[in-house]
Amino acid sequence: MDQTGKIGRRFLLAGAAAGLAAPAVQAQGAVTLRYVGTAVNQHQGIKEKVRQDLGITLDYIPVTSDDVVRRAVTQPNSFDILDSEYWMLKKIIPSGNLVGMDANRIKLVNELTPIFTRGEIGGRKIGLQGTAPSKVMYLPQQNARSFANEPTRWLTLIPTTYNADTLGIRPDRIGRPIESWAELLNPEFKGKASILNIPSIGIMDAAMVVEALGQHKYADKGNMTRAEIDLTMRVLTEAKRAGQFRAFWKDFNESVNLMASGETVIQSMWSPAVTAVRSKGVPCVYQPLKEGYRAWAAGFGLPKTLTGRKLDAAYDFINWFLSGWAGAFLNRQGYYSAVLSTAQAQMQGYEWDYWMLGKPAAQDIKAPDGTVMEKAGAVRDGGSYEARMGAVACWNAVMDENDYMVRKWNEFIAA
Amino acid sequence: MTAQAESVAVPAAQAAPVAAAAPPAGRAPLWQATPLGLVLLLFFILPLIATAVVSFWDYTEYSLVPDLTLRNYREMFEGCADFSSGGCTTLRTYLSTFRLCAEVALVTVPLGFLVAYFLAFHVRGEGVRMALFLLCTAPFLTSNVIRMISWIPLLGREGAVNQALLALRVVDQPQDWLLFSEFSVVLAFIHLYTLFVVVPVFNSLMRIDRRLIEAARDAGASGWQILWHVVIPLAKPGIVIGAIFVIVLVMGDFVTIGVMGGQQIASVGKVIQVQMSYLQFPAAAAQAMVLLALVLLMIAVLTKLVDIRREL
Numbered sequence: 053m054d055q056t057g058k059i060g061r062r063f064l065l066a067g068a069a070a071g072l073a074a075p076a077v078q079a080q081g082a083v084t085l086r087y088v089g090t091a092v093n094q095h096q097g098i099k100e101k102v103r104q105d106l107g108i109t110l111d112y113i114p115v116t117s118d119d120v121v122r123r124a125v126t127q128p129n130s131f132d133i134l135d136s137e138y139w140m141l142k143k144i145i146p147s148g149n150l151v152g153m154d155a156n157r158i159k160l161v162n163e164l165t166p167i168f169t170r171g172e173i174g175g176r177k178i179g180l181q182g183t184a185p186s187k188v189m190y191l192p193q194q195n196a197r198s199f200a201n202e203p204t205r206w207l208t209l210i211p212t213t214y215n216a217d218t219l220g221i222r223p224d225r226i227g228r229p230i231e232s233w234a235e236l237l238n239p240e241f242k243g244k245a246s247i248l249n250i251p252s253i254g255i256m257d258a259a260m261v262v263e264a265l266g267q268h269k270y271a272d273k274g275n276m277t278r279a280e281i282d283l284t285m286r287v288l289t290e291a292k293r294a295g296q297f298r299a300f301w302k303d304f305n306e307s308v309n310l311m312a313s314g315e316t317v318i319q320s321m322w323s324p325a326v327t328a329v330r331s332k333g334v335p336c337v338y339q340p341l342k343e344g345y346r347a348w349a350a351g352f353g354l355p356k357t358l359t360g361r362k363l364d365a366a367y368d369f370i371n372w373f374l375s376g377w378a379g380a381f382l383n384r385q386g387y388y389s390a391v392l393s394t395a396q397a398q399m400q401g402y403e404w405d406y407w408m409l410g411k412p413a414a415q416d417i418k419a420p421d422g423t424v425m426e427k428a429g430a431v432r433d434g435g436s437y438e439a440r441m442g443a444v445a446c447w448n449a450v451m452d453e454n455d456y457m458v459r460k461w462n463e464f465i466a467a
Numbered sequence: 468m469t470a471q472a473e474s475v476a477v478p479a480a481q482a483a484p485v486a487a488a489a490p491p492a493g494r495a496p497l498w499q500a501t502p503l504g505l506v507l508l509l510f511f512i513l514p515l516i517a518t519a520v521v522s523f524w525d526y527t528e529y530s531l532v533p534d535l536t537l538r539n540y541r542e543m544f545e546g547c548a549d550f551s552s553g554g555c556t557t558l559r560t561y562l563s564t565f566r567l568c569a570e571v572a573l574v575t576v577p578l579g580f581l582v583a584y585f586l587a588f589h590v591r592g593e594g595v596r597m598a599l600f601l602l603c604t605a606p607f608l609t610s611n612v613i614r615m616i617s618w619i620p621l622l623g624r625e626g627a628v629n630q631a632l633l634a635l636r637v638v639d640q641p642q643d644w645l646l647f648s649e650f651s652v653v654l655a656f657i658h659l660y661t662l663f664v665v666v667p668v669f670n671s672l673m674r675i676d677r678r679l680i681e682a683a684r685d686a687g688a689s690g691w692q693i694l695w696h697v698v699i700p701l702a703k704p705g706i707v708i709g710a711i712f713v714i715v716l717v718m719g720d721f722v723t724i725g726v727m728g729g730q731q732i733a734s735v736g737k738v739i740q741v742q743m744s745y746l747q748f749p750a751a752a753a754q755a756m757v758l759l760a761l762v763l764l765m766i767a768v769l770t771k772l773v774d775i776r777r778e779l
Contacts, residue, residue: 147530459556462560
């Protein structure tokens with residue numbers, strides 16, 4: 053009896069201390085945030101850490117990237133945090149369903165990488181064709197439905213991850229250096245090439261090829277004129293009719309299978325898919341190309357319906373996200389994080405050197421689950437952060453002529 | 468879209484007999500029909516009307532604009548009068564879809580008939596027959612998508628079939644037409660949908676009065692003559708229903724055509740899916756209305772061939 057009483061009191065004391073130390077949200081009971089986004093960013097590790105550190109429960113709702121837009125536009129009450137890509141904003145912001153985030157409540161807002169705030173890296177301008185994040189980063193007022201041209205107090209999204217995409221190749225099957233996007237349509241790879249069947253991204257990869265072939269120089273690959281769309285689709289259609297493509301892919305796993313099974317040897321690809329192919333023991337390289345990369349970026353947005361404790365919790369979560377742990381977590385998977393200084397503090401020196409500085413790995417590089425991803429001595433595809441993000445040519449985009457483009461893309465599939 | 472196309476066409480086929488069978492006398496039958504009527508009204512008629520209405524709306528990147536415009540239909544048939552470049556997208560897409568339907572129906576109907584005939588006439592014991600029939604449905608315990616995807620490692624460039632052909636020296640290099648081609652699409656459809664023919668044909672065959680066959684034999688008919696002049700005419704409703712199932716399923720499909728065709732083969736369902744994912748709901752609705760009209764037309768033609776209602 054006596055003993056249990058003591059334990060009980062000690063337990064109570066500990067509980068009270070924890071209550072004092074924890075943020076206000078926890079004292080009033082746990083808050084759950086409904087988090088809508090693509091499954092790619094919904095990591096279990098982040099969810100657990102957030103619960104530990106903040107007492108906030110993330111309720112992941114995984115949807116396809118098309119559905120992220122559809123949800124944001126048609127069901128703004130169905131989420132508390134939107135994990136959206138920047139190109140989607142051109143569709144979402146005019147609907148008025150997202151609210152500008154107050155820069156004064158984001159602690160590290162001045163630490164955000166200049167890729168987002170000014171469209172530059174290391175003082176150098178990067179390629180801004182397409183829906184570059186810096187073009188859609190700010191709103192003139194909190195409830196504005198169009199974008200501001202200069203930095204303001206109201207942010208559309210707080211960046212989470214971004215990366216630069218290129219072609220994946222099978223070096224063992226190709227056996228020679230690949231240096232240009234033009235190789236995608238090289239008849240040498242007839243029946244062994246693939247492109248992704250997501251019109252808005254597929255056409256930009258095609259545009260990289262058309263430009264590399266020297267057939268046309270686009271003013272903006274992410275915002276083509278009708279004539280440019282016609283030209284690009286004509287080049288693709290000719291290649292399709294000549295049997296250049298083995299298949300088109302629509303989701304991550306399809307792209308992994310095509311490459312791993314030897315159906316294709318060169319195709320548009322996403323960085324984690326290349327890692328997945330390699331983890332099957334199949335050689336695969338995410339090949340940097342001289343024309344540059346097609347980049348993408350994602351971030352958190354808040355619905356206008358969010359108020360009170362949930363709104364506070366959402367800001368707490370976003371501030372936590374930028375504070376280092378999550379950044380290091382993402383950097384270790386080959387993505388880039390929005391605030392580099394805090395992420396660096398959470399990474400080992402050799403990890404930082406490998407992932408961010410493009411140096412040979414001083415020791416084995418391990419995935420978050422402890423498996424070895426790269427042996428000591430390996431060098432990351434595309435080199436350092438600055439080399440890679442500095443070579444971005446264009447960004448995933450929504451064109452003004454989007455309707456026309458989708459119609460032409462359907463025509464291409466039917467050709 | 469598959470699900471939608473199914474739900475559009477199948478109730479239509481089932482609803483007809485209900486409406487026709489209602490006798491004029493008394494109110495009781497009306498009450499009895501009310502629950503189904505309400506379900507159909509809520510989940511079939513109203514959504515259909517909504518689709519029809521939306522197909523005349525205008526749209527932007529992020530919103531639907533209530534309107535009365537022919538834009539969606541106009542854009543769908545743009546350039547269709549010009550045959551010089553091989554017809555317009557819509558025409559080519561429908562032709563490609565029709566061709567797939569025809570190919571699949573031409574294989575599944577005879578194949579399904581054969582299986583059903585074997586079950587109905589060659590298997591003696593009632594227990595064995597039911598056991599074999601249930602065996603036919605066993606693959607349906609796994610998902611449609613998995614049954615389809617399992618073909619990929621088999622037919623791929625480095626797959627089992629190609630390796631066997633190479634080892635047997637039948638071919639000297641891997642055959643690409645086995646996968647991501649019209650062949651693989653039709654193969655997967657046959658695998659997925661033959662049972663949809665087996666079931667109604669089996670049902671029709673089991674209802675044939677065996678004395679008719681004995682009578683034909685006594686009258687001196689050969690086996691082929693019995694099949695041609697007695698069994699097939701009596702099995703017609705089952706055959707037509709099976710064919711309707713298969714055609715409707717293939718018309719609305721985009722998953723199988725997408726995965727097995729390597730996303731390179733056009734289908735109406737795929738077009739609708741792409742439009743929906745780009746929030747072009749009115750354009751997708753217009754496309755769906757045209758698809759629906761064509762499917763109804765085909766069913767009308769098929770039911771002209773056989774009066775299903777009379778024979779059921």
